[in-house]
Amino acid sequence: MKALILGVDGYIGWPLALRLLNRGHEVAGADSFFTRRRVREVESDSAIPIGTMGRRLAALKENGLHMEFLRGDVSNAAFVYRLIEETKPDVVVHLAEQRSAPYSMLGLKQASDTMYRNVISTLNLSYALKDLSPGTHILKLGTMGEYGTPNIEIPEGFFDIEYKGRKDSLPFPKFAGSWYHWTKVHDSNNLMFANRLWKLPVTDVMQGVVYGTRTRDITDTSLFTRFDIDEVWGTALNRFCAQAVAGLPITPYGKGGQTRGFLSLEDSITCLTLAAENPPEEGEYRVFNQFDQHYSVNQLATYVKEEYERTHEGKAEIVHVENPRVEKEEHFYQPVSEKLRHLGYHPSGDLRVDLRSIMNDLEKFREKILSLKKVITPRTFWKSSSGLSEKPSGR
């Protein structure tokens, strides 16, 4: 299989490239280094140091692997057309979108940028494949956050309903919680339509929150993937682990009853690989809900505290902070995730074991984590997203 990974320099993109290469696939990757630049803009950095792409490619070589890399931005149609023409892939894994909810909520500029960048990149990809390689499988990263928190079970993309005595199978209604999350809804809608128009085969992945420092392919520090913990680019569980290791309070937002689907980095890579190696039927648009278990933020904070204290002398403290987001802090949550299991996905580990292994990795970067302390506290408040030519809220 020939895979093209858009966003290959990212948290998911890099370990996915490692996995596909190790499984003997041919891999080309593209990136614009958008995330690296934007993370620097908020005076943050990956808590685990990562090399430049040049060093990463050299590290691959040392491991007997080779990946073709092309630098460019997928919101540029000409670049996407060139990519497809040059690589003619069997599958394009599209991970090259602006991926931070808080970034999209900083202000109008960032909201517009996220709308434009994400929606246009997926449109460019759809047209480029329609024109140059219509049989290529589009494996697109969406988010479980597209669904929001409805008071009914969340199916995988579509549901059969009866309404006023008549029946239909319809897309499940979405209700996202940030401009970023809405761009993923817009993308899903546009991809569903591209499939209707041109029969492009699509897997739309509704992924839960990913945690972890490792996959089985990250055997060496030169192969580490980025690890973000700041309030803009970091995610909850990874941040909690870093906070515990650095002796900082673990900070759930608000009441902490918010419940989401989670999965380990290892499992995310396994699922994406399964999806890539088992493409949709001809002309099929399919939706996978990709997560292992669902947890409340409070449960996760407690697990991190307990696992930290089990393996260390000191105590870890949990401190609830004001929730910068607009979201329900107590709600029903019951999403379904069956299709990936039917393809053979078995969750790889035990959350508590994973947490210990993450904290073990992070011990080596304690100083680095402490240096990021000032960018951990939430300052991007949804309700006060900045307008035109104001400074981003709280800055």
Place this chain on the structure above:
Amino acid sequence: MKALILGVDGYIGWPLALRLLNRGHEVAGADSFFTRRRVREVESDSAIPIGTMGRRLAALKENGLHMEFLRGDVSNAAFVYRLIEETKPDVVVHLAEQRSAPYSMLGLKQASDTMYRNVISTLNLSYALKDLSPGTHILKLGTMGEYGTPNIEIPEGFFDIEYKGRKDSLPFPKFAGSWYHWTKVHDSNNLMFANRLWKLPVTDVMQGVVYGTRTRDITDTSLFTRFDIDEVWGTALNRFCAQAVAGLPITPYGKGGQTRGFLSLEDSITCLTLAAENPPEEGEYRVFNQFDQHYSVNQLATYVKEEYERTHEGKAEIVHVENPRVEKEEHFYQPVSEKLRHLGYHPSGDLRVDLRSIMNDLEKFREKILSLKKVITPRTFWKSSSGLSEKPSGR
């Protein structure tokens, strides 16, 4: 009431300004003349001649009316902020989006332009009102086309459902039929979220297809609104009337079983005025389905033929042409439209009488219609939407 109409130079915008002015409201209007430029690009023109904005404003003056006009593009955030700051309206009627489904399907360039222009303009407006005038009512034009043609009744925006033994009230799932229609879905989603974030009061209007040359306020040829009949900028029923009058075949697309909600221009203006004069509750996001009746394309073609033949010597011919769109040509269709009726909307006329009056107006422009003959035949085929740096399909 002080109203700001974005897109005041358009088919709906201009007669809405007339109505609101005649009802004693203060009106400011903005336009970038996007539609005029783009209509010229496809070598078309309004079948009914309209004056420049300067002439239109002079015609208002002759009728004892005054409207403030500001030229600019609402995809420019600075312009939108300036508009709101200078006009401080009670209601903003947002009609300033790229409004042609075929235009959006010409190719990637036009698809991207439509995505960007429409989504960003509504985002700009949301932020400008949040920052400068959060109590202002956003009256936004969407389309019944957002819903597609589900096999169940279409409610007004939201529906109460039971699924696997649990209940919720959720946004009705959308399935649009062109990139243009999808931008309206994206806008609806973004507005729903802006309302959730900042409690902005919103009326999201799902409008049917509008037909007609007149409203009660268009008392003089100097006050006519534009009337498009070409394959890109025209709409079905208006085109059928023009075809009959010019002795050209009436051309339903495909089998003609496609069924949609329709309403007269008079009724569209009445409904928008009702919505403007009866704003939402504080912090409310409401959805109005705005149409009079639903008809199949075949029914309408037959009505036009019959009314033409009733009033003329000659015969009118119906010729089915290849459907350029990707849509069901036979389907269930049962949309609800109750909320505007609760506010006092009574459909003003009888379709057959309206058709005779439209054809009567168009008689005077028979030569103009004949000069547009070459741009009436569909050439924009959904399935062959052009990619990068190709010529638009069929040109």
